[in-house]
Amino acid sequence: MLTDGPVAVVGAGSIGVAWAVVVARAGRPVVLHDPDPARLAAVPGEVRTRLEALTAHGLLGEPVATVAGRVRTAPTLADALGGAVHVQECAPEQLGLKQQLFAQLDELAEEEVVLASSSSALTCSTIAGGLPGRGRCLVVHPGNPPYLLPVAEVVPAPFTSAGTVARTRRLLEELGMTPVHVAVEVEGFVFNRLQGALLREAYALVRDGVVSVADVDRVVRDGLGRRWSVIGPFATAELNTRGGIEAHAERMGEAYARMGAERGQRDRWEPELVHRVADELHGFLPPERWEENVARRDAALMALERARRAVDLPGADRTGPAGTTGECSLCDQHDRLTNTSAVRLAGATAGATRRSPVPDAGGDP
């Protein structure tokens, strides 16, 4: 079975170059191909710049030249595929283009080579469904840039072989990535569905005059996002409420159901589902170690706060612990509004607040 050997990256744009950094940093050779000669010419400089930035932050374990030396460019697809054990396709998000490219890859690559697409939304079924070698095709969707956001969604089609999935997971782990199995080819996979849920609500709140754009970003940057950078939303619900996630669902489920219904969404947290989630969650966050895990979460937040104080965060110039302005950038608008949605919504919001049960302990994570 092919395991060692170079990775071929096909398409040398933002994600292609970033994948090359991931692979080379992990000690493997990587070959990039792009039909645009200008892109290929830019690769060595772009890789070096990224590696130098990682070094400046103490995140590269070897000299830049050693890591950069593992990256090669190839003028043809056939050249890039020679000896490759895994192909990571990073061409533009266009169905016809990816279909054609996968047909070429399937023809050129040796039988056991995995063909993975970085596609953000197109599924493997639509890209590779008609190919003789479709069993070795799947989507591996990274965050951007993958050398800083290690999660990679592994999204097989129903026809993808179990061996392909297993080999891909092993390689990703070896590259220092965190593979996440997405069992069904849902649009947006998981990363963009979660991101989309938050962004949809953020747009709606801004549209309805509830909050300014800057304040939405502040709530996420200094609140939700901070917590989510050390634990996920399920762990948050578990550790924010005495009694864990089941107590949280009991106290807050109705309020969240109303908020969802307001947006036409009717996905209640039924008790059976909550039990299932709690069972799985307690496998890695045992309830008997709740106090200890809360303390660990807080320790992680403190370490994070120390690191954050050392960096210049984009968009954080006018606010933050040392620079909170306290002003509401919507106030001008509020003054101008007389009979508008913002005014009506203020009433609606007050009504909603009256209806919301206030939890006696823990509360809304």
Ligand SMILES: NC(=O)c1ccc[n+]([C@@H]2O[C@H](COP(=O)([O-])OP(=O)(O)OC[C@H]3O[C@@H](n4cnc5c(N)ncnc54)[C@H](O)[C@@H]3O)[C@@H](O)[C@H]2O)c1
């Ligand atoms: N940018 C992101 O945030 C992000 C995140 C995750 C996944 N992705 C996915 O990664 C893929 C690449 O995105 P990107 O942002 O790097 O795009 P990009 O436009 O920066 O790069 C695409 C590259 O593909 C090249 N290309 C064009 N035709 C090609 C072909 N036939 N064969 C090989 N290469 C070809 C282009 O010359 C270009 O250099 C897309 O599917 C995208 O959805 C992007």
